[in-house]
Amino acid sequence: MRRRIVVLYVFLAVIVSSLVAYVTYRYSSQMYISEVENSLKNEAVLLAYTLKNMNGSGINDGDVKEIAALMDANKADKTYERRITLISREGDVIADSSALSDSMENHLDRVEVKMALEKGLGTDIRKSETTNKNLIYVAYYSEDIDCIVRISATVEHINEIRNTILFYAVIAVLFAMVISSYIALKLSNFVLRPISRLVKEYGDNKEDRESRGRDKKDEVSQLSYTLSSLTQSLEDIIKELKDRNARVNTIINSLNNAIIAVDKSMHVIMINPVAKAMFNINYKNDPVGVPLVHIIRNKRINDLLIKSITGNMVLDDEIHLTENGKRIISVHVSPIYPDEGNENNGGALALITDITQVRKLEEIRSEFVSNVTHELKTPLTSIQGFVETLKNGALYDSNVAVKFLDIIEIEADRLRSLINDILELSEIENKKQETDLSYFKLHPLVAEISEMLSNAAEDKNIDIKIQVSPEIELRANRGHVKQLLINLMDNAIKYNKTGGQVIVSAQVFGSILEISVKDTGIGIPEEHTDRIFERFYRVDKGRSREMGGTGLGLSIVKHIVQLYNGSVRLVSREGEGSEFIVTLPVIAG
Numbered sequence: 001m002r003r004r005i006v007v008l009y010v011f012l013a014v015i016v017s018s019l020v021a022y023v024t025y026r027y028s029s030q031m032y033i034s035e036v037e038n039s040l041k042n043e044a045v046l047l048a049y050t051l052k053n054m055n056g057s058g059i060n061d062g063d064v065k066e067i068a069a070l071m072d073a074n075k076a077d078k079t080y081e082r083r084i085t086l087i088s089r090e091g092d093v094i095a096d097s098s099a100l101s102d103s104m105e106n107h108l109d110r111v112e113v114k115m116a117l118e119k120g121l122g123t124d125i126r127k128s129e130t131t132n133k134n135l136i137y138v139a140y141y142s143e144d145i146d147c148i149v150r151i152s153a154t155v156e157h158i159n160e161i162r163n164t165i166l167f168y169a170v171i172a173v174l175f176a177m178v179i180s181s182y183i184a185l186k187l188s189n190f191v192l193r194p195i196s197r198l199v200k201e202y203g204d205n206k207e208d209r210e211s212r213g214r215d216k217k218d219e220v221s222q223l224s225y226t227l228s229s230l231t232q233s234l235e236d237i238i239k240e241l242k243d244r245n246a247r248v249n250t251i252i253n254s255l256n257n258a259i260i261a262v263d264k265s266m267h268v269i270m271i272n273p274v275a276k277a278m279f280n281i282n283y284k285n286d287p288v289g290v291p292l293v294h295i296i297r298n299k300r301i302n303d304l305l306i307k308s309i310t311g312n313m314v315l316d317d318e319i320h321l322t323e324n325g326k327r328i329i330s331v332h333v334s335p336i337y338p339d340e341g342n343e344n345n346g347g348a349l350a351l352i353t354d355i356t357q358v359r360k361l362e363e364i365r366s367e368f369v370s371n372v373t374h375e376l377k378t379p380l381t382s383i384q385g386f387v388e389t390l391k392n393g394a395l396y397d398s399n400v401a402v403k404f405l406d407i408i409e410i411e412a413d414r415l416r417s418l419i420n421d422i423l424e425l426s427e428i429e430n431k432k433q434e435t436d437l438s439y440f441k442l443h444p445l446v447a448e449i450s451e452m453l454s455n456a457a458e459d460k461n462i463d464i465k466i467q468v469s470p471e472i473e474l475r476a477n478r479g480h481v482k483q484l485l486i487n488l489m490d491n492a493i494k495y496n497k498t499g500g501q502v503i504v505s506a507q508v509f510g511s512i513l514e515i516s517v518k519d520t521g522i523g524i525p526e527e528h529t530d531r532i533f534e535r536f537y538r539v540d541k542g543r544s545r546e547m548g549g550t551g552l553g554l555s556i557v558k559h560i561v562q563l564y565n566g567s568v569r570l571v572s573r574e575g576e577g578s579e580f581i582v583t584l585p586v587i588a589g
Contacts, residue, residue, distance in 0.1 A: 013176035021169030028165065033136060033155060037123055040082075040138035040151045043071065044121075047084065048142035048149045059086060061095050068097035083135070087113060087148040094147060107150075112139035116148050125155065258329075258352035261336065262305055266292050269347060278329070278354065301331060301350065308333040308348040318355070327356045376418065379411035422552065424483070428559040436477050442515075443468045445478065446504050449485050453493055460498050464489070467505035474513055474584065476564065484560045487553035488517040488580050495578075496521035511585060518579040524572040532570060533558040557582070 047067070051059060068084045086094040091108025093101040107113050115122025116139035128135045139150040252259055258275035262268055268287050279296050281287065287295050293302055304315050314334045321327045330353045335345035386404045394400045443466070450457075450464045457464055474481075485504070492502040500520040507514050524532060533554045557580075561568045564584050572578035 010177050010180050013180040014173055017169060017173040017176050021165055021172070024169075025165045033125070036136055036153055036155065037138060040136065040153060041121065041123075041140070043082070044138050044140035044149045044151045047071075047151065048140055048145060051086075051149065052142070052144045059095050061097070061099075061101050064095040065097040083152045085150040085152070087139070087150055089117065089146065089148070110137070110139075112137040112150065113148060115139065116141040116150075128152070256353075258350075258354075260292070260296070260301075260305075260350045260352065261347060262292050262309075262350075263347040264309055264345070266302070266305065266309075268292055268295070271295075275352065278352065301352075304331055304333045305348045305350060308335055309345060312345055327354060328359050329353065330355045376415065379415045379418075382411045383408050383415075418552075424556060428480070428556065428563065434477050434480070434563045436479070437475050438478060439473055439475050440478050441470065442472045442474060442506055442513075443470045445482055446485060446506075449482065449489055450504075452486070453489055456490070456493050457502070460493065460496060460500070462493055462496050462499070463501045464493075465501060465503045467503060469506070472506055472508060472513065476584070480560045480563070484557050484582065485515075485517070487557050488582075491553060492517055492519035492521065492578075492580075495519070500577075513584045515582040515584070516579060517582075518577065520577040523574040523576050524570065524578055525574045526572075529570050529572060533568070 050067075064084045064086065068082045071082050071084075082097070084095075084097045085107075086096075087107050088094055091106040091110075091113060093104040093107060095101050096104060111124040111126075112122035115124075120141050122137075122139045124137045126135065126137070127133065133154050135152040136155050137150060137152045139148050141148050252270070252272045255272065256274065258278045259270065259272045260268070260275050261270040268290050271281070271287055275281070276283075279298075281295050283290070283295055292305070296302070298319070298321070300317065300319050304317055307313070308315055312335050314332075316333075317331045319329050319331055321329060332351040332353075333348055334351075336347045336349050337345050386408050390401060390404055394404060446466050446468050450466060453464070489502060489504065496502065496519045502520075503516070503518045505516045505518070558568055561582055561584070566582065566584040568580060568582045570578060570580055
């Protein structure tokens with residue numbers, strides 16, 4: 001590599017020196033020619049004036065030769081000799097100081113002669129056909145003597161200038177070569193020493209670098225191979241890190257839990273989409289690097305993170321949120337350790353889980369167990385009391401015994417109905433999708449249910465009207481649809497007024513079937529409409545039990561409708577009756 005640098009510097013020195021010599025030569029030549037040309041112009045004008053006084057028409061070759069010799073003798077600059085030529089307007093040579101004018105050809109075609117006739121003064125540089133030397137010609141036309149005075153001089157002195165410049169240029173080149181070689185060696189040592197150190201330090205990390213480095217004696221080539229290998233290694237590492245980050249981000253973003261990570265100064269270093277949605281973070285840019293308090297204004301969460309960072313401890317807490325609806329979240333906070341065994345953490349990570357539904361389900365389960373216990377306890381207590389009464393002697397009184405047995409039978413039926421409804425509701429809730437689907441007509445099913453409930457309707461003089469087209473057909477579980485209609489129609493009869501009506505209608509809207517069960521009964525107060533489909537919820541608990549209701553009928557209706565991704569809604573006014581509208585988006589025809 002040093003040899004290349006030295007050769008390059010020497011080459012540059014030679015090129016620069018040559019260029020300088022050439023420019024100097026060109027400039028000196030131009031200056032010399034310009035000086036000679038100006039001098040000849042002055043002499044031509046002076047000579048024309050002199051010839052005017054000498055009666056120039058009688059001048060011959062000898063006179064001109066003497067004048068030229070005299071001018072050369074009196075001229076301080078001896079670097080060139082003058083040649084004087086007198087030329088007529090027709091181009092004929094009148095006299096010449098270096099040749100016989102009679103033997104010379106017509107000069108009308110000469111460049112300087114043409115220019116002198118046109119402009120009064122003309123110049124040209126060319127090789128003379130008479131003397132065979134490079135001459136500079138200056139021609140001056142004088143009207144006073146009516147001829148052209150041409151003075152020429154050799155420019156051979158330029159060769160001397162060239163030789164002098166060439167001599168000094170060679171010396172300068174040699175001097176530049178020595179100086180440039182010295183500078184190149186010093187510079188190469190200055191540049192290549194750290195390069196060699198880099199190659200030695202980083203080029204021995206891998207065997208392939210070593211083999212490629214040994215094959216090259218050039219330090220820069222070795223460094224090039226080393227840097228290329230390091231670049232490839234860095235690209236591989238960066239690619240691996242990107243792949244790893246992509247996998248980690250995919251895993252984090254696919255979690256159902258909110259994740260928030262902060263550094264020691266409580267600035268966000270990571271937050272997943274679930275956390276943004278949970279805390280309604282509408283930050284324009286990526287919130288990474290932003291203080292957590294600017295995007296999550298929850299003191300308990302911030303305090304947990306700070307406590308985890310400062311105390312190096314794992315913390316758990318349950319927080320009730322009121323923003324965007326009442327919610328309950330479970331927060332698990334742990335410190336972030338940058339390295340294994342490093343006791344100083346680099347921040348904290350919060351894993352946040354929305355447990356609102358879990359707590360609600362626990363509350364529902366607790367309430368369900370309580371309601372089931374209460375509903376089972378009532379008939380069992382009644383049965384147990386009448387059994388004890390019969391054992392104590394009432395059994396032998398036939399009238400009392402029959403009455404008590406009738407009551408026991410009623411309570412047993414109520415208990416059986418309750419257990420059946422609980423089992424049915426549990427079965428429906430555990431189903432992910434409906435099974436046992438079949439095609440059937442809706443009108444015959446409604447008629448069948450109307451027949452089943454006819455005795456109860458007759459007892460209250462209630463008229464059941466069926467307004468269902470015989471053409472309506474659907475694909476569903478016939479047993480579940482039957483149970484849905486039984487619960488709705490049975491409630492319409494139970495809570496109806498004596499002499500009232502129950503109207504069952506159905507309409508098809510595109511692929512949607514809408515079933516309506518409407519009564520003219522006592523209606524449901526508005527404050528109860530939102531909870532009417534809850535388990536064991538009763539508007540009038542005492543009256544519902546008297547009518548044999550279990551409190552699960554409407555809940556069963558709701559869960560059956562949900563199996564078909566349908567809906568059920570209530571339209572009711574207290575004292576004016578109720579209408580339950582079921583929408584099933586599963587129509588076959």
